[in-house]
Amino acid sequence: MKFGLISLFCLTLLTCRSIDTADWPASLPSQDYFVEAYEADAVNQELQSRQEYLQWILSFYDGTVVAPTGWEAMQSMVVQNAAPEQRSKLNAQLFELGGQIAAEWAKENSGRAIDSRMLSIWGSVLQLVAGPEQLYAAIQLIRADTEGLLNRELLGDEINDARYEERLGLQLFGDF
Numbered sequence: 001m002k003f004g005l006i007s008l009f010c011l012t013l014l015t016c017r018s019i020d021t022a023d024w025p026a027s028l029p030s031q032d033y034f035v036e037a038y039e040a041d042a043v044n045q046e047l048q049s050r051q052e053y054l055q056w057i058l059s060f061y062d063g064t065v066v067a068p069t070g071w072e073a074m075q076s077m078v079v080q081n082a083a084p085e086q087r088s089k090l091n092a093q094l095f096e097l098g099g100q101i102a103a104e105w106a107k108e109n110s111g112r113a114i115d116s117r118m119l120s121i122w123g124s125v126l127q128l129v130a131g132p133e134q135l136y137a138a139i140q141l142i143r144a145d146t147e148g149l150l151n152r153e154l155l156g157d158e159i160n161d162a163r164y165e166e167r168l169g170l171q172l173f174g175d176f
Helices: 002-016 031-039 042-047 050-062 071-080 084-105 116-128 131-150 161-168
Strands: none
Touching: 031 042, 031 050, 031 084, 050 071, 050 084, 071 084, 071 116, 084 116, 084 131, 116 131, 116 161, 131 161
8 A cells, every 4th residue: 555655646746747848868769759650649638738748758858756767778788789780780789779669658558559568568679689689689679579569460469578588599487
């Protein structure tokens, strides 16, 4: 009970934070990119304010109380662990992929194709891959799955640890 109240309080404070265009982090895709994504979804606009949507975008990149490692930290870690000659291209791919994922994940829960469970799986995959070939394969699979989800060609239930373990030869959660 106490944890639930504290979580609710933290989420309430999170949504109260005002987002000023001038304060939008330069390291993220432009705020206009996300505003266009928000405005393109009339159904989500009825469920969520633009302010709340943009706040969730920032939470995606910064992390949250529940998921403290945001996309920026994940991207930085993956790029740093890559071969020096691949870092620039990899950074660009992850930057674009992060924007696509964030634009969908930040929507109201009931109307989004990408949820926090998927983010957890993808984060684990990116942390556990070994070597440049497996990293490249993982990013390509996550990109393809993101597009499949966004185009409604892939169901959310199809995104699971077994899918990535099988296709990438990983052991994500074992007997956990």
